[in-house]
Amino acid sequence: MLVEEAIGLVIMAFFISLLFKVLFSCWISPFLAHKKLKRNGFRGPTPSFPLGNISEMKRTSFGRVFECLTHDIHSIVFPYFSRWQAAYGKIFTYWLGTEPFLYLADPEFVKMLSREVQAKYWGKPSVFKRDRKSMFGNGLVMAEGDEWVRQRHVITPAFNPSNLKAMASLMVESTTQMLDRWAHLVLSGHPQIEVENEITSTAGEIIAKTSFGIDHISGRQVFHKLRNLQMTLFKTNRLVGVPFAGILNAGKAREAKRLGEEIDELFREVITARRENQSATAAAEVVLQNDLLSLLLKESGGEGKLRRWLSTAELIDECKTFFFGGHETTALALTWTLLLLGIHTEWQIQLRDEIKEVLGDKESDFDFTKLSQLKKMGWVMSEVLRLYPSAPNVQRQARRDITVNGLTIPNGTNMWIDVVAMHHDEALWGEQVNEFRPERFEHDEVAGGCSHKMGYLPFGFGGRMCVGRHLTFMEYKIVLTLILCRFSFTLSPDYCHSPCIMLSLRPAHGLPLIFRLLEN
Numbered sequence: 406m407l408v409e410e411a412i413g414l415v416i417m418a419f420f421i422s423l424l425f426k427v428l429f430s431c432w433i434s435p436f437l438a439h440k441k442l443k444r445n446g447f448r449g450p451t452p453s454f455p456l457g458n459i460s461e462m463k464r465t466s467f468g469r470v471f472e473c474l475t476h477d478i479h480s481i482v483f484p485y486f487s488r489w490q491a492a493y494g495k496i497f498t499y500w501l502g503t504e505p506f507l508y509l510a511d512p513e514f515v516k517m518l519s520r521e522v523q524a525k526y527w528g529k530p531s532v533f534k535r536d537r538k539s540m541f542g543n544g545l546v547m548a549e550g551d552e553w554v555r556q557r558h559v560i561t562p563a564f565n566p567s568n569l570k571a572m573a574s575l576m577v578e579s580t581t582q583m584l585d586r587w588a589h590l591v592l593s594g595h596p597q598i599e600v601e602n603e604i605t606s607t608a609g610e611i612i613a614k615t616s617f618g619i620d621h622i623s624g625r626q627v628f629h630k631l632r633n634l635q636m637t638l639f640k641t642n643r644l645v646g647v648p649f650a651g652i653l654n655a656g657k658a659r660e661a662k663r664l665g666e667e668i669d670e671l672f673r674e675v676i677t678a679r680r681e682n683q684s685a686t687a688a689a690e691v692v693l694q695n696d697l698l699s700l701l702l703k704e705s706g707g708e709g710k711l712r713r714w715l716s717t718a719e720l721i722d723e724c725k726t727f728f729f730g731g732h733e734t735t736a737l738a739l740t741w742t743l744l745l746l747g748i749h750t751e752w753q754i755q756l757r758d759e760i761k762e763v764l765g766d767k768e769s770d771f772d773f774t775k776l777s778q779l780k781k782m783g784w785v786m787s788e789v790l791r792l793y794p795s796a797p798n799v800q801r802q803a804r805r806d807i808t809v810n811g812l813t814i815p816n817g818t819n820m821w822i823d824v825v826a827m828h829h830d831e832a833l834w835g836e837q838v839n840e841f842r843p844e845r846f847e848h849d850e851v852a853g854g855c856s857h858k859m860g861y862l863p864f865g866f867g868g869r870m871c872v873g874r875h876l877t878f879m880e881y882k883i884v885l886t887l888i889l890c891r892f893s894f895t896l897s898p899d900y901c902h903s904p905c906i907m908l909s910l911r912p913a914h915g916l917p918l919i920f921r922l923l924e925n
């Protein structure tokens with residue numbers, strides 16, 4: 406009898422402690438954090454627990470088609486932030502489930518924050534780390550502290566322009582295959598092409614080739630599984646930040662986990678084969694492939710904190726990070742560029758003239774080391790990333806209490822820097838803020854004449870700024886040059902303007918363009 410009573414008491418104690426934990430994480434802890442943020446001077450829409458402000462955020466115009474082709478997109482893609490900005494200004498708090506977020510669209514505040522916290526001491530929101538674990542693992546995007554410093558030191562040299570140059574031929578190869586397909590379609594009487602999918606899969610192929618090589622059979626399988634994983638994760642309607650919400654999507658979560666494990670296993674094979682190959686050819690100091698994985702494998706040595714070496718598990722996470730961080734962002738920059746050039750055909754002519762002047766007449770003789778001389782193309786890219794930034798926000802998490810301008814941001818608060826809002830802020834850019842005017846970058850290549858240097862952040866800021874941006878510059882210029890040399894294009898009447906956010910900023914209904922082959 407005594408034993409039974411004891412067991413009963415243990416079970417009861419277990420359930421009481423579980424109940425307390427649930428109550429604490431779903432209600433007490435968020436309630437205290439909410440009070441603290443209010444006490445520290447931050448206002449914002451009232452949350453309900455455990456959903457926070459998610460209900461209002463779900464009421465978006467996702468997929469709605471806009472009659473007029475406006476570039477004034479902030480209230481389209483972030484209607485809830487736009488409403489809350491009108492009520493609370495450019496700095497306010499909101500809640501994703503039980504996670505507090507500080508919304509920032511004030512460049513001066515971001516500048517002060519950046520001065521206050523060095524890159525190494527920034528956190529990345531734990532809630533997103535958990536949610537996107539199968540995509541990024543503990544790779545560079547999610548790493549923090551000394552781990553981040555070590556990874557960044559090993560990875561940065563791989564993105565040196567001299568290393569990247571060797572990848573130009575991989576980019577030309579994939580792009581040419583895509584353009585041959587387009588030429589065939591045009592010649593067979595189908596000049597209308599849906600370019601978003603085309604560009605995204607070509608950019609996926611380019612990033613896979615430049616990151617880990619896909620000629621090897623395992624590399625190709627990894628590429629297809631990575632694409633599947635992305636579809637699985639982002640087709641799910643998830644309640645990020647809401648405790649136990651994963652249970653509602655258990656099937657999808659299991660599928661993502663399974664795909665993640667299969668991808669890791671395939672990468673392990675690719676990496677093991679490379680390591681074996683590498684040691685076999687070490688004496689001859691041969692780099693077998695011109696990709697990032699080969700360069701990272703070459704970067705080894707040191708111990709402890711200064712260990713300039715990535716384990717197989719770390720290399721797997723970095724390859725996944727490059728794939729997910731690098732291909733859609735670049736593909737969307739190109740897609741939005743084609744939209745804008747399809748409308749502003751005078752810029753197609755200007756860019757073609759520039760290509761002729763810098764690279765000459767013959768595509769087969771192009772010297773891609775001269776890409777940096779394509780200045781106007783650089784302005785076009787910057788202007789496209791201003792109006793339609795592929796990465797629409799930058800995220801951080803406080804790892805200690807941070808005081809800025811007399812306001813204390815409590816430890817653990819997530820920060821959401823709204824890049825779309827700052828890039829469309831009339832107070833920063835003037836009356837013509839929503840017009841496509843690449844020439845604004847002519848006399849100010851870095852900030853396009855924005856009245857605050859932190860008002861233009863397509864690649865983030867501070868020490869955590871995008872490590873892959875030079876690869877993007879190169880890929881963007883190569884792909885666009887090859888397109889412009891073979892085709893002229895206009896926007897199809899079938900295009901439906903509907904910018905939306907699905908992790909990145911994309912056209913919800915794709916981008917159909919009408920192509921015409923140029924005579925050489």
Ligand code: HEM
Nearest residue numbers: 545546727730731734735796864865866869871872873877
């Ligand atoms: C148009 C193309 C791209 C855009 C708009 C973009 C944007 C960004 C942004 C906004 C960040 C966050 C910066 C911050 O937190 O301050 C970032 C980080 C990062 N990006 Fe990119 N990116 C692009 C292309 C690429 C490519 C091609 C790669 C790699 C192949 C890449 C790899 C990374 C990595 C690894 C980080 C994490 C850096 C760190 O935290 O130290 N990105 N990117």
